Amino acid sequence: MSSTRVLVLNSGSSSVKYQLLDMRDSSRLAVGLVERIGEQHSRLKHTPLAAGGESREWTEPIADHDAALKAVSAELAKDGLGLDSPELAAIGHRVVHGGKHFTEPTVVDDAVLAEIERLIPVAPLHNPANLTGIRTAQALRPDLPQVAVFDTAFHTTMPESAARYAIDVETADRHRIRRYGFHGTSHAYVSRATARLLGKAPEDVNVIVLHLGNGASASAVRGGKCVDTSMGLTPLEGLVMGTRSGDMDPAVIFHLARVGEMSIEEIDTLLNKKSGLIGLCGDNDMREIRRRIDEGDERAQLAFDIYIHRLKKYIGAYYAVLGTVDAIAFTAGVGENAAPVREAALAGLEQLGLVVDAERNAVRGDGPRLISPAGARVAVAVVPTDEELEIATQTYALVGNA
């Protein structure tokens, strides 16, 4: 029997998201989520898409990632899709930080695990959970290839001029401080899908990708390779996000410590969890912000204006970095759904060949679509991202024919 299935695991500190795909046609057989691992009211939601699609959901204590993965396997087994199946070819893991070292998806061995562990100081929230996910899956299916797909990998092509901060080189190197970028799986997928939408090869187009979700990042992609991206050492840099500040003068931190008498932990929480849209207006959901704006709420309007101003600055910057731009692609929760964001971000940029067609922009749809007028100099596109499919595709490409 040929093995054509790939399980994609996205392991967080207290959650595991998963999808089982059949790579013959890239179809989803099952998707699900385990939340609140380690708590009394852990929750599992499982949707067996290949078996009717009716979700099953239950709440009971799940002690750790091992118990979570066993619970997932038991749910999959109910529909004949258990993890012990010979049809499972590999497990693909999302790993947030691959540093400079991991430029491609990688089959996990002891050396790879050690390197992911070595990167924990630059990704203290994410890499430990990703490692736990890999180790748990290894224990469950030691015979199966486990593949790590890194959020940073797509950005490793950035030139030093974009990747380095202008700080003392020795200090930076000693602490591995540089701009790594994140959301790379999404930027890779969307930039390629945009080329496809234009009927061209990725090598032949320059694309600005705007991944606007609760986390948000922009990238400049020249001929299929990332040359700059807005997130840096951590996902805090760059655009205004749901709860993160994005760019600001680093001296704000000294000021908060010295004058505001805040601890480093408090400042970290402020900038990562209580800033961005939620800090500006109390809401981080763009739907709610738009609703408030329609009711004349000035704080919501100001938050929206700051969000758009930053976005526009990055569009301009990446236009200049690339020199020639074939397409701008909007993706993720806000990018795919919020027509007013797309319209406002490109308003007034006609001189750059950037025009949004109001009617096309208003149409809702599932697949990649153009929202610029026919014959526009630069294509403006909405391209739904699919990080799980990208992880599964990269995983299968690596091990599928083994």
Ligand code: AMP
């Ligand atoms: P993501 O992180 O990609 O899942 O995006 C989540 C964010 O997308 C939410 O916090 C909302 O701000 C935004 N979002 C989702 N649906 C819509 C919608 N229909 N209109 C505007 N924003 C949306």
